[in-house]
Amino acid sequence: MKVTLKIWRQSDKNSKGQFVEYPMEDVDKDMSLFELLDTLNERLVLKGERPIVYDSDCREGICGQCGIMINGEAHGPLMNTSACHLHMRSFNDGERLTIEPFRSAAFPVRQDLSIDRSAMDRIIQAGGYVSVDTGQASDANQERISHHAYDEAMNAAACIGCGACIAACPNASAALFTGAKISHLHRLPQGQIESDDRVINMVTTMDDEGFGNCSNHATCEAVCPAGISIKVIADMNKLYLKQIGKG
Amino acid sequence: MNKRLSSDKVPPGPLEKKWAYYKANCKLVSPGNRKKYHIIVVGTGLAGASAAASLGEMGFKVSCFTFHDSARRAHSVAAQGGVNAAKNYKNDGDSVYRMFFDTIKGGDFRAREANVYRLAECSMSLIDQAVAQGVPFARDYGGYLDNRSFGGVQVSRTFYARGQTGQQLLLGSYQALMRQVSKGSTTVYTRHEMLDIITIDDEAHGIIARHLDTGELETHYADAVIIASGGYGKIYYLSTLAMACNASAVWRAYKKGAMMGAPSWIQFHPTSLPQTGTHQSKLTLMSESLRNDGRIWVPSQKNDERQPQDIPESDRNYYLERRYPSYGNLAPRDISSRAARHEIEGGYGVGPMKNAVYLDFKDAIQNKGMAYIKDRYGNLFDMYNKITGRNPYKEPMMISPSAHFTMGGLWVDYELMTNVRGLFAIGEANFSDHGANRLGANSLLQACVDGYFIIPYTLPNYLAGKSNTHRKQEIEKAGEACKQAIQDEIRRLTQIEGSKTADQFHRELGQILYKYCGLSRTAEGLKEGILAIKALRAEFDQSLIIPKNIHSINTELEKAMRVKDYLELAELMCLDAMNRHESCGAHFREEYQTEEGEALRQDEAFSYVPVWCMDDSGDHHLLKETLNYEFVSMTERSYK
Ligand SMILES: Cc1cc2nc3c(=O)[nH]c(=O)nc-3n(C[C@H](O)[C@H](O)[C@H](O)COP(=O)(O)OP(=O)(O)OC[C@H]3O[C@@H](n4cnc5c(N)ncnc54)[C@H](O)[C@@H]3O)c2cc1C
Ligand code: SF4
Ligand code: FES
Numbered sequence A: 001m002k003v004t005l006k007i008w009r010q011s012d013k014n015s016k017g018q019f020v021e022y023p024m025e026d027v028d029k030d031m032s033l034f035e036l037l038d039t040l041n042e043r044l045v046l047k048g049e050r051p052i053v054y055d056s057d058c059r060e061g062i063c064g065q066c067g068i069m070i071n072g073e074a075h076g077p078l079m080n081t082s083a084c085h086l087h088m089r090s091f092n093d094g095e096r097l098t099i100e101p102f103r104s105a106a107f108p109v110r111q112d113l114s115i116d117r118s119a120m121d122r123i124i125q126a127g128g129y130v131s132v133d134t135g136q137a138s139d140a141n142q143e144r145i146s147h148h149a150y151d152e153a154m155n156a157a158a159c160i161g162c163g164a165c166i167a168a169c170p171n172a173s174a175a176l177f178t179g180a181k182i183s184h185l186h187r188l189p190q191g192q193i194e195s196d197d198r199v200i201n202m203v204t205t206m207d208d209e210g211f212g213n214c215s216n217h218a219t220c221e222a223v224c225p226a227g228i229s230i231k232v233i234a235d236m237n238k239l240y241l242k243q244i245g246k247g
Numbered sequence B: 001m002n003k004r005l006s007s008d009k010v011p012p013g014p015l016e017k018k019w020a021y022y023k024a025n026c027k028l029v030s031p032g033n034r035k036k037y038h039i040i041v042v043g044t045g046l047a048g049a050s051a052a053a054s055l056g057e058m059g060f061k062v063s064c065f066t067f068h069d070s071a072r073r074a075h076s077v078a079a080q081g082g083v084n085a086a087k088n089y090k091n092d093g094d095s096v097y098r099m100f101f102d103t104i105k106g107g108d109f110r111a112r113e114a115n116v117y118r119l120a121e122c123s124m125s126l127i128d129q130a131v132a133q134g135v136p137f138a139r140d141y142g143g144y145l146d147n148r149s150f151g152g153v154q155v156s157r158t159f160y161a162r163g164q165t166g167q168q169l170l171l172g173s174y175q176a177l178m179r180q181v182s183k184g185s186t187t188v189y190t191r192h193e194m195l196d197i198i199t200i201d202d203e204a205h206g207i208i209a210r211h212l213d214t215g216e217l218e219t220h221y222a223d224a225v226i227i228a229s230g231g232y233g234k235i236y237y238l239s240t241l242a243m244a245c246n247a248s249a250v251w252r253a254y255k256k257g258a259m260m261g262a263p264s265w266i267q268f269h270p271t272s273l274p275q276t277g278t279h280q281s282k283l284t285l286m287s288e289s290l291r292n293d294g295r296i297w298v299p300s301q302k303n304d305e306r307q308p309q310d311i312p313e314s315d316r317n318y319y320l321e322r323r324y325p326s327y328g329n330l331a332p333r334d335i336s337s338r339a340a341r342h343e344i345e346g347g348y349g350v351g352p353m354k355n356a357v358y359l360d361f362k363d364a365i366q367n368k369g370m371a372y373i374k375d376r377y378g379n380l381f382d383m384y385n386k387i388t389g390r391n392p393y394k395e396p397m398m399i400s401p402s403a404h405f406t407m408g409g410l411w412v413d414y415e416l417m418t419n420v421r422g423l424f425a426i427g428e429a430n431f432s433d434h435g436a437n438r439l440g441a442n443s444l445l446q447a448c449v450d451g452y453f454i455i456p457y458t459l460p461n462y463l464a465g466k467s468n469t470h471r472k473q474e475i476e477k478a479g480e481a482c483k484q485a486i487q488d489e490i491r492r493l494t495q496i497e498g499s500k501t502a503d504q505f506h507r508e509l510g511q512i513l514y515k516y517c518g519l520s521r522t523a524e525g526l527k528e529g530i531l532a533i534k535a536l537r538a539e540f541d542q543s544l545i546i547p548k549n550i551h552s553i554n555t556e557l558e559k560a561m562r563v564k565d566y567l568e569l570a571e572l573m574c575l576d577a578m579n580r581h582e583s584c585g586a587h588f589r590e591e592y593q594t595e596e597g598e599a600l601r602q603d604e605a606f607s608y609v610p611v612w613c614m615d616d617s618g619d620h621h622l623l624k625e626t627l628n629y630e631f632v633s634m635t636e637r638s639y640k
Helices: A033-046 A118-125 A147-157 A164-168 A175-186 A195-208 A219-223 A231-246 B015-025 B046-058 B096-106 B113-133 B165-183 B248-255 B288-292 B319-323 B333-348 B362-368 B370-388 B443-465 B472-495 B502-516 B523-543 B555-579
Strands: A003-009 A018-024 A068-070 A096-101 A109-111 B038-042 B061-065 B186-189 B192-200 B203-211 B217-221 B224-227 B266-272 B295-299 B357-360 B397-406 B409-411 B423-425 B608-614 B620-626
Touching: A003 A033, A018 A033, A018 A096, A033 B502, A118 A175, A118 A195, A118 B165, A147 A175, A147 B165, A164 A175, A164 A219, A175 A195, A175 A219, A175 A231, A195 A231, B015 B096, B015 B113, B038 B046, B038 B203, B046 B061, B046 B165, B046 B186, B046 B443, B061 B192, B096 B113, B113 B165, B113 B443, B165 B186, B165 B443, B192 B217, B192 B248, B192 B472, B203 B224, B203 B472, B217 B472, B224 B248, B224 B443, B248 B409, B248 B423, B248 B555, B248 B608, B266 B288, B266 B333, B288 B370, B295 B319, B295 B333, B319 B333, B333 B357, B333 B397, B362 B370, B423 B443, B472 B555, B502 B523, B502 B555, B523 B555, B555 B608, B555 B620
Parallel strands: A003 A096, B038 B061, B038 B224, B061 B186, B224 B423
Antiparallel strands: A003 A018, A068 A096, B192 B203, B203 B217, B266 B397, B295 B357, B357 B397, B608 B620
C-alpha cells in the first residue's frame, strides 16, 4: 500500500515548527507505524537529512514512552491502543496520516515528535508512593485484601504514564493520570493511611505544573491505552473534597 | 597478561548460614557518615531503582542515571509472567532449599551455590516489601496472595499481577525512588547515557555520561558505582527487548578492567511472535503462562500447506508432549526453544516464513470452556490479535523462539562487586545466579533482591573498608582523560561519512549471531561467525553514516555507539561459545549431545564459569572460576 506521512518537524524547544510531507510507497500492511517511521528515517539519514525524532522503546504497549497524535487523535484511531501497537493495516491505501506531538503547555517539545513529560514524574514525587523503607515490611499475607479491592487497585495501577489523557483533554488536565495513582494506592490498606495528604499534595503539584482542570469531557478515558476508567477521577475528587471540607 | 580473578568472597559455614554470617560480620557506615558518600547507580530498572531507593533511605547521597525520559520506562516494565518466591503459601512442598535446587538445576549446574541459595533465601522478603509498597499482586477469593506455576518446576511459587508483573514491581521501586527524590537524598538524571567508567588502578571513581538533549559530556565522580543497565539480548537485533536496550555500560566497564562471565549464555524464549518481514524491529513475547493450557505442535508432513484447522489429529506432531511426557508443554525454555528450532529447521515450520510452530488452545477451550480461557488469557489473546491481526480463539497462535535474556554479564563476587574495586553490577547486567539457563520468574526476583537486600549490606562494607589512596587531583585527571577519549570517539564516528546506517549494521550483526551463535552452535560455525563479525566491524569503521551534529539530539549517534559496542561484544560471545566444548543449559554445541539430542555436559573439563578479561592491547583472555559443588551433587538435567 501507499500512504503519505505528514509529520511535524521542529528543530528544538524554542523554534517554530512546521509540517513536512513524506510519500511512502511499498508499505507492508503488517508493518507497525513506528517501523514505517524507522524506514523513513533510514532514507533520510542516507540522504544526509536530519532524521525525525520520536519516542518509542518497548513497542509492546507497556513502557509508555510512545505517544503521538495521529490524525488529531492521541495514539491514533484504535481505541485503548498505544501508538506502538498500530499496524499499517489499520489505515487505508492512499491515506494521508498527520502525525504531531502531544500538545500541552506542561509538555514542551524537545524535537519533532519527542516531548518532555517530566512533569508527570514530579506529580508522583509529590506523594504517589507508600512511605515504606526497605526492610520494614511484615509478612505479605498478614493483611488480607479482598479480590474486589485488588481488582480495582490493579485496574488503576495499570497506567503506563504515556500522557495521552492529557493530550486528548481539551483542558490539558492530568486528572486521569493523577487519579489513577491516587485510586490505586487508596484501594489498598497499605496505601490508604497516607491518602489524605497524598491527594492534597498531588493535586496541588498537578496545578502548579500547569495542567488544566477536569470538566468531565471523558476524552481521556477513550484514548487511554491502559483502559483507565474516569472512576479514578471521581475517587480523587471525593478524597480531595473531603480534605478541603476538613480545612 | 598478569590479571587474576579476584576471590569469590563466599563466606564460610553451611549454605544456609552464609548470608547471616556475612551480615553479622560486614563493616558498616554509621548513619551520620552516610551522606558523605556519593554513590552512582547506572540504570533505573528493578535493580537500579531498588538499589538507589534503598541506599537513599539509608542516608547515602545517590545519583541515578538513565537514558530514558523517566525512570519508569526501564525494560523491567515489560515482564509479564511473574516473580518467584519460596513462600510455600500453597503448602505444596516448596522451601528455600527446593527453590535453590530448582534454580541450580535449571541453570544446569553452572552457577555459584552460595549466591543461588541467598537468592532463594531473600525471595520471601521481596514479596513482603512489594506488597507493602502497594504492588497489587493477584489475590484469591479469600483475600490471600495467589500463585501460579512456571516452566521447569513442580510447585506453585510464582506471584503475579495480571500479565503485568514487571510493570507493577517496577512502579513499586520507581515510586520508592521518587520518594527519595522528593526527600532530596537521591537525584535522577534522565536522558543521560553512561559512556565510560572513570578508574584508577582498577578502582572506580565515577562515570562519563552524555546528556542526550544537549550532547554535553559530563563527568560525575563517586565513591562507588553500581551498574544496573539490564540485559544485552538486543544484540541479536530481533529480540524481546526494547529498542534502546544495550550492552554499552557493561562493555565499557569490561574495557576498563571488569571481567565478563559467560557472555555467550543467552536464553531464547520459546513463545515469542515470529518474524513476518524484513521491516521488523522486535519480536513480542507472549507470556510463557500460555503453555499451561496451549498445546504445541507442528504438522507431521513437511511443508504442509493446509490451514491448521484442516490438519487432522493424526497429522499433528505434539513434539514436546511426546519427547518430555512428565513436563510436556511446560518443559524449560532452553529445551522448548531448541525443540522448536529442530522442527523448524527440519522443514516442519509453519506461517508465511515457515519459521514458527503452533500453540493451540482448541482442546483447552473445549475442555475448560471459553470463559475460562478468556478470564486467564484474555489480554494476551487481544494483544496477539492486535499485533498479528489473527484470532487465536479460532486458530492456533504461531510462535517461535527469540533472543530474550542474558545469563552472561559482568562477573561479580558474592558481594556483587566486579573485578574493579568499587564497581558493582546488579540485575541482568551481571552474571550470577542463573548459571547456563534462567528459570522463568527468577530474574525479576534477582534484580529486586540484588537492589533491595544485598547491595545495602555489601556496598557499605566496601565503603567502610576503603582507604582513600587516590587524591582529588589524580581522580580529576583521570576523569578528564576519560572524557577526552569519548569526545574523540564521537568525532571519529561522525567523520566516517559512509553509506550504511547503524540499524543496517545492527540487523546484519543480528543475523550473523542467530546463525552462528544462537540456539545451537558448532566450532565450525563459530569460526565463520567470528570472521563475519570482524568483516562487519571493519565495514562499520569505513562505511557508517550518521548526522554530524553533536550538541543536540542525535539518535543515530546514540545507536551507532551501541552498535559499535555490540560488534565488539559479539566477537567475545563467539569466542566464549567456541571455547566451551560441552552443551549446558542454553549453550548447545551440536558436537555434544546425547543420542536423543539432549544437551551433554562435560563436567570433568567444564565445571567452571568462563571469566573473560581484556589486556591493554585489546585481546581477550580466559580465566576460570571453578565451581565446587559442596551441597548438591551434579546430576543429569532431565525433564522427561
Ligand atoms: C519481554 C520480557 C518479559 C520478561 N518476563 C519476565 C518474567 O515474567 N519474570 C521474570 O522474572 N523475568 C522476566 N523477564 C526478565 C526481567 O524482566 C529482566 O531480567 C529484569 O527486569 C532486568 O532488570 P534490570 O533492572 O536488570 O534491567 P532493566 O529493567 O532493563 O533496566 C535497565 C536500566 O538501565 C538503563 N541503562 C542501560 N544502559 C544505560 C547507560 N549506558 N546509561 C544510562 N542508563 C542505562 C536503562 O535506561 C534502564 O533504566 C522478562 C524480560 C523481557 C524482555
Ligand atoms: S491514564 Fe492512561 S492515558 Fe493517562 S498516562 Fe496513564 S495510561 Fe496514559
Ligand atoms: S513504545 Fe512502549 S508503550 Fe509504545
